[in-house]
Amino acid sequence: MAKTRSWRWSLPALLLAGQAHATGSQFNMTPGVTDISQRVYDLHMTIFWICCAIGLVVFTAMFVSIILHRKSRGVEPATFHESTKVEIIWTAIPVLILIVMAIPATKVLIAMEDTSDSDVTVLITGSQWRWHYEYLDYNIDYFSILATPRGQIEGRLPKGDNYLLEVDRPLVIPTGKKIRFLMTSDDVIHSWWVPAFAIKKDTNPGFINEAWTMVNEPGIYRGQCAELCGMDHGFMPIVVIAKEPEDFAIWVEQEEARIAAIREEEQRLLALRMDIDEQMALGERVYLAHCAACHQPSGEGLPPMFPALKANRVTTEDRAEHIKVMVDGRPGTSMASFARQLSLRELTSVITYTRNAWGNDTGDVVQAVEVYEYMQGKGE
Amino acid sequence: MNAKHSTLIGKLSLLVVAMFAFGYALVPLYDVFCDITGINGKTASEPVSAEAAIIDTSREITIEFIARPNQQMPWIFKPEVRRMRVHPGEIHIMNYLAENPTGRAIVGQAVPSVSPGQAALFFHKIECFCFTQQYLAGGNDMLMPLQFYVDPALPAQFSTITLSYTLYDVTSQWQDSGQDTATEFGE
């Protein structure tokens, strides 16, 4: 609920700014859950207090002057207007203060950049507007997208506690191990940010970046994309679950099994015929999660960037082209290939759904085998 | 307009033109700067000759291979192994498998990136599929080789080098430039 916290809490809190220390503070940076994030927090507080002290000195001098040296008190203005000695002093002192700040900053920075000797490596790929996680040490990879229902965003449903900070499949990492993140992007620049780890790194298309973390405490940590990446930049959160190494091992086993099962099911699916109701139900879910951001829940799109699918030539007539666009994407536009993002079952259902929703009513029931054949190059 | 104005306007206009040119000059300058410092992790786009480097058996470097087709590139693209341990100075060959599952010919261009960026300066390619665009007919597959060695001068702080290839579909650029894919590649 949007306004559960009251105004009475905000106002006095404003005055206490800078004193907050708990994780998830409303007023201050989080100290986070890693040694590095704690050091970043300490550095932040150190420079914050130094800046406060400088401000205090300058503003005190200024306000004393404003109070004492005003014409209404009948003072005569002095005539001094330079002093080499004073000017040298107030050039030198800031230099010394800056050196005091720079030393710890340099140390923390060098520690942050040392990605050597990691235990687990995860390749993070950003794309509009989802994250893809691939564990290089295991056979695990999946997409992670916003799980907040559109109804909550549009105000038709009450907002949940983790509004906009929840995903369908979080990243899972073990505690007490050095995790190395490799980051890249499939389209525009995104930025992977989890405040609790003090990691914010841009994902640049075609290039690879590195960061690392070692989480001390099991828990759920949330973050967001931090670089403007187009329309739904505000809707691509990050959720990381840190588990004890034993629990993590169990998760890896389950996850590998789950992914293997999906692959197996795909093979089975090729022989199977799904009926239209089943496809429409699954297709709608997939559509709302993956497509509706651009093409809109109504199928009307946001032309010309995001064409309407309702009464569109491709979705109502050219079935082969429809499958091709879904599988390959449209190079040079925002339309991505969904061949790797969706399972065969989801892909098939969402095609059937768009061919029958919003009065498209083609009556077409696309089958998995048809999509699979195109993917295997036998479609043409 | 008097002469004094004209001279000054002339100089200032020259500065404007020079700065516009400088904006463009930043593009090659950046490349040169990157080649010297490895600032963006790009590896050299030209092969190096295989020198008889001294093999440093006293340490091993882990090379990590990452291969990703861009999301609009339908090829399957994988390294033969994920990781390899090498001695600096040793020459190795690593094969990448490329498969074009579609029914049409596609031209691909692999773009390399090395992390940590500075290690790119010490990662030498004798031969690489990324130096040229790769043509693959529909339904076909091929092995694409990379021959490389790690410079023994690699600073001690680097124990792992990650080499990533992103594979882009550049077929349309071939068609755009008026060259027919099939004739160009002698099919």
Next chain:
Amino acid sequence: MSTVTTADQHDAHHDHKPTGIKRWLFTTNHKDIGSLYLMFALAMFFLGGAMAMVIRLELFQPGLQFVDPQFFNQMTTMHGLIMVFGAVMPAFTGLANWMIPMMIGAPDMALPRMNNWSFWILPFAFLILIISMFLPGGGPDFGWTFYAPLSTTYSNDSTALFVFSVHIMGISSIMGAINVIVTIVNMRAPGMTWMKLPLFVWTWLITAFLLIMVMPVLAGVVTMVLTDKYFATSFFDAAGGGDPVLFQHIFWFFGHPEVYIMILPAFGIVSAIVPTFARKKLFGYASMVYATASIAILSFLVWAHHMFTTGMPVFATLFFMYTTMLIAVPTGVKVFNWVATMWRGAMTFEVPMMFALAFIVLFTIGGLSGVMLAITPADFQYHDTYFVVAHFHYVLVSGAVFSIVAAVYYWLPKWTGHMYDEKLGQLHFWCSLISVNLLFFPMHFVGLAGMPRRIPDYALQFADFNAFVSVGGFLFGLSQLIFLWVVIKCARGGEKAPAKPWEGAEGLEWEVPSPAPYHTFDTPPEIK
């Protein structure tokens, strides 16, 4: 250094002036052109402000209520572009046009016809930009920083209009800057030596050089965006061998000096106002000049502090962190000098002084958060959050904009011949001061607590402060209507202003009557 009456200037010096629209269209008079720039800037300030109100309205509560995310992105983009290129920069150019010739004892700007052109192409630039919003698909929505490839492969076709519009703005700025430099270098009255120049003239001279150095780079980078999008070049496209991070290097090579273009003239204004109302000479004139010059030079060495998260190697990051921290030194010198000017003066607190004092305090707060942002490890947490938004609005709104408002109050009697309404002016000041802090101070907190910038909707823990900030925003917007009222009222009449309405004021502009005659200093004044 005497000025020779050339044929060109002769045109501008006919005694009669045309009336009506023709006067404004064809004017080559520096005062008319100054007024045009200032009126245009005010109009753009309200337009950009209206867009800020849309942003704050949407952010008043979590959830999407009023606009869709794409339109929201257009609002943030256009708000930034209009405020930077349409409000702040033209306002400073307007002040330069009005005041520089009068301050140095010149009859007009050196290149009056080019002056006319450099103003009149500006409205067309913004017309094109605004029209682009009404095209199918909407206007630019990639942020005023237009990072590639969001602005190339992934943008809509309004990008072409955006690029064209930026080109025109750039040409306008460059012509204006050349004019300012030629005027200051060649047209100073005899005896107006370099170290006698008012600081406003000095800061503008340095600003003009910055403009000439970086606006062509901006023109270059938008051209690269255009050719990447439409003409198959790959400056920023990895697939073609380019690098998206290169865009940021070129953009911020322009972008950081641009930031100082928007603040150096403000330093000049405050350095004129504080001594006037403290009735005491500016402390450390020479060090002010040197500090301004060092800030300008340093501005070319710090650009990548906007890019700490792009994955630069440690040595580059450290270099940019140290150079950025170094900027605090000359900036600090300036603040200390202003305080020393006030020290043991005999101060009065008319509206220009109030805004100048608010400038010093609030700009210093913005400067201190700037020092925090320079510290790279901490910047990883601050970068692209509302902490950054708070920082640059403190230096640009309560910095640059407050200084422009102070300048308007300070010189309005000279321009109109009437005193402004002091009571209304004070009301405007106090409303602005309170609301600007309600608006921007809590942004520090939401930023530190983890709210990214440029998002149309946010998590629930940010709700309280955002509501607060929005209220502050609406109040600040409304407060500026008082300003509009004061200016119009003063232009239409009021108490007659003497030639020198401020007791402690110094400078040639106060030696001509109020309102300043259409032509001033046809014969150069004598400099004591």
